[in-house]
Amino acid sequence: MTSTxxxxxxxxxxxxxxxxxxxxxxxxxxxxxxxxxxxxxxxAMVNVANFDGPLTVTYLLLDVTPILLIALPMxxxxxxxxxxxxxxxxxxxxxxxxGVLHEAGLSIPVAAVLALLAGVLxxxxxxxxxxxxxxxxxxxxxGTLALFRGLAVGLLGTQAVTDFPDRWTDLAKAKIGxxxxxxxxxxxxxxxxxxxxxxxFTAFGRGVYDIGLNSEAAHFTGVDVARTKxxxxxxxxxxxxxxxxxxxxxxxxxxxxxxxxLELQVIAAVLLGGVSIFGGRGRLHGVLAGVLxxxxxxxxxxxEGVTVNVINIITGLLLVGSVVSTSVLARISRSARPSPxxxxxxxxxxxxxxxxxx
Amino acid sequence: xxxxxxxxxxxxxxxxxxxxxxxxxxxxxxxxTASSGGGGDATTVTFLPKNLGNPYFDTSDAGxxxxxxxxxxxxxxxxxxxxxxxxxxxxxxxxAQQGVNALVVSANDPKAICDAIGEARDAGTKVVxxxxxxxxxxxxxxxxxxxxxxxxxxxxxxxxxxxxxAGKVAILSASANATNQNAWIELMEQEIAENxxxxxxxxxxxxxxxxxxxxxxxxxxxxxxxxxxxIISPTTVGIAAAARYLSDSSxxxxxxxxxxxxxxxxxxxxxxxxxxxxxLWNPGDLGYLAAYAAKALVDGDIEGAAGDTFEAGxxxxxxxxxxxxxxxxxxxxxxxxxxxDFDF
Numbered sequence: 011m012t013s014t015x016x017x018x019x020x021x022x023x024x025x026x027x028x029x030x031x032x033x034x035x036x037x038x039x040x041x042x043x044x045x046x047x048x049x050x051x052x053x054a055m056v057n058v059a060n061f062d063g064p065l066t067v068t069y070l071l072l073d074v075t076p077i078l079l080i081a082l083p084m085x086x087x088x089x090x091x092x093x094x095x096x097x098x099x100x101x102x103x104x105x106x107x108x109g110v111l112h113e114a115g116l117s118i119p120v121a122a123v124l125a126l127l128a129g130v131l132x133x134x135x136x137x138x139x140x141x142x143x144x145x146x147x148x149x150x151x152x153g154t155l156a157l158f159r160g161l162a163v164g165l166l167g168t169q170a171v172t173d174f175p176d177r178w179t180d181l182a183k184a185k186i187g188x189x190x191x192x193x194x195x196x197x198x199x200x201x202x203x204x205x206x207x208x209x210x211f212t213a214f215g216r217g218v219y220d221i222g223l224n225s226e227a228a229h230f231t232g233v234d235v236a237r238t239k240x241x242x243x244x245x246x247x248x249x250x251x252x253x254x255x256x257x258x259x260x261x262x263x264x265x266x267x268x269x270x271x272l273e274l275q276v277i278a279a280v281l282l283g284g285v286s287i288f289g290g291r292g293r294l295h296g297v298l299a300g301v302l303x304x305x306x307x308x309x310x311x312x313x314e315g316v317t318v319n320v321i322n323i324i325t326g327l328l329l330v331g332s333v334v335s336t337s338v339l340a341r342i343s344r345s346a347r348p349s350p351x352x353x354x355x356x357x358x359x360x361x362x363x364x365x366x367x368x
Numbered sequence: 369x370x371x372x373x374x375x376x377x378x379x380x381x382x383x384x385x386x387x388x389x390x391x392x393x394x395x396x397x398x399x400x401t402a403s404s405g406g407g408g409d410a411t412t413v414t415f416l417p418k419n420l421g422n423p424y425f426d427t428s429d430a431g432x433x434x435x436x437x438x439x440x441x442x443x444x445x446x447x448x449x450x451x452x453x454x455x456x457x458x459x460x461x462x463x464a465q466q467g468v469n470a471l472v473v474s475a476n477d478p479k480a481i482c483d484a485i486g487e488a489r490d491a492g493t494k495v496v497x498x499x500x501x502x503x504x505x506x507x508x509x510x511x512x513x514x515x516x517x518x519x520x521x522x523x524x525x526x527x528x529x530x531x532x533x534a535g536k537v538a539i540l541s542a543s544a545n546a547t548n549q550n551a552w553i554e555l556m557e558q559e560i561a562e563n564x565x566x567x568x569x570x571x572x573x574x575x576x577x578x579x580x581x582x583x584x585x586x587x588x589x590x591x592x593x594x595x596x597x598x599i600i601s602p603t604t605v606g607i608a609a610a611a612r613y614l615s616d617s618s619x620x621x622x623x624x625x626x627x628x629x630x631x632x633x634x635x636x637x638x639x640x641x642x643x644x645x646x647x648l649w650n651p652g653d654l655g656y657l658a659a660y661a662a663k664a665l666v667d668g669d670i671e672g673a674a675g676d677t678f679e680a681g682x683x684x685x686x687x688x689x690x691x692x693x694x695x696x697x698x699x700x701x702x703x704x705x706x707x708x709d710f711d712f
Binding site for chain 2: 065267269
């Protein structure tokens, strides 16, 4: 358990701090994604007809808002080494609840609060099974993916509720003043700031990283692993429910199959943004850029008349590429890395230390 | 280590960049089409079916393309993978961004896509619905494939003829909130109640216009109603899946099947005796008429008001009816004698 071993086997090692500050800040995976985003936007501005139109920003932001919202807690969940596949089903369930409760005569704010509560319950159910029972989140949330979707479709059948008051559906699409930026961006920015502060500037956030790197070690350093994981899943549930309310009002339709498959877009964006699927690494600005990158590519391709299948293929390739590039680069750098201080890095780390490395 | 970090960043950039170039390369060939969307000489018409990969819409959109080529416009077809209104909204938005002259859409929900259509119309796009309408006030014109009464009556008559005007029948529909399906089902219920007292409608199931779901629902229908005499499936996906199930089951020849189907999908089952007769309009003509209606709106020849008339190429002259709709004609009955004459 020497410090040399520990540092050489965790993802962020001391040598990376030997670089000047500007390099550490700019030459990162996150900034690569941001640069790529800027490049794609610049390319599309010049080459894609109508991409520079005033409607593009509005529609683009409206489209990515649910993904942006859910990506925030999803980042924390994945950094902690877990995953939540049930988010899109929670979106569907909260959408259906909003519709059913509104149809039953409740006002939109009351129905929305109840839908959010349902999101808390869904998240708490996931969190309880993962954090306190100790089941793997992949298995738990695949189960609840089916469970919550089943509840949503069961509540409303194949019907749709579409008679929402214009006041609320208009609010979901309202723009800030005369600009083309939708009002809902304010909500997204507020939540993004809150999550960034939570993840990057609090002890809770450091605990999330510690759990992702080594949950046993985190436990011994005083992190309440079970409580942290439980709270992460609750956040994921409640933000997904919020996204479901927005989704319903934006499209003016509550359906059991709303947002089916959204979890893949969220996870794709999070991984593309540089979050390690193995936990312990990732920053929120990269994730936000990842979400926007996928949104911009889809928007530009639709303007080019590319069919939905091709867009899905490209999103999929981007995701696979982003995951593969990380592990390929890790392998290349490991084989090319000169051994620090002339000693070779042990190939197998002792149990409990550095097992996070791929 | 310094080298390593820089290099990984570079490689990551290069990898993503390659994918990006591939991605954009796919669309390059179509840049010319898209860039003429800003209202040049050619009328740009975008077809937005309920979903892609549906043979019915392949045919209708091919008819639309034929018409657009005839009047020298620019044709484009876009659409979502799943027949859901939220997925359709993105494509309506894209049409508004492109400022296409006309959007021809088959609505997945009568209300949910209305706001998006309103934004497209504000941007100057004429919106024609076909096959499945939206609320009357949110589009310019609706091209109706057949009057609902005509469809309901013809299908009830067909099934009555095949089961001897007595016995239990069931309906295999598409999705539960498809505008046209529900209108037809309601009228079929009325028609049965009024004119066919010995026929009992025992069940209505929904196959969501998905082949496997429709197939499974057919199996479930026969299991829960062993004395079922007939099935009406007013959707092309449903009737084909039901026919496939029936032709391999012991119910073949005992349970009559009719509905709305396309000759190419149903040929096999008409020839092997599973299906006696079924009805449909020509979806190719429907798309063709919708494209000409869009053109007439764009040119200002009509405004979508009742009494407006326009020429629709080889189909002749059409008149806009009350409620801003244009009727294609009466449904056509296909049977073993005439099915060989059709190929769509």
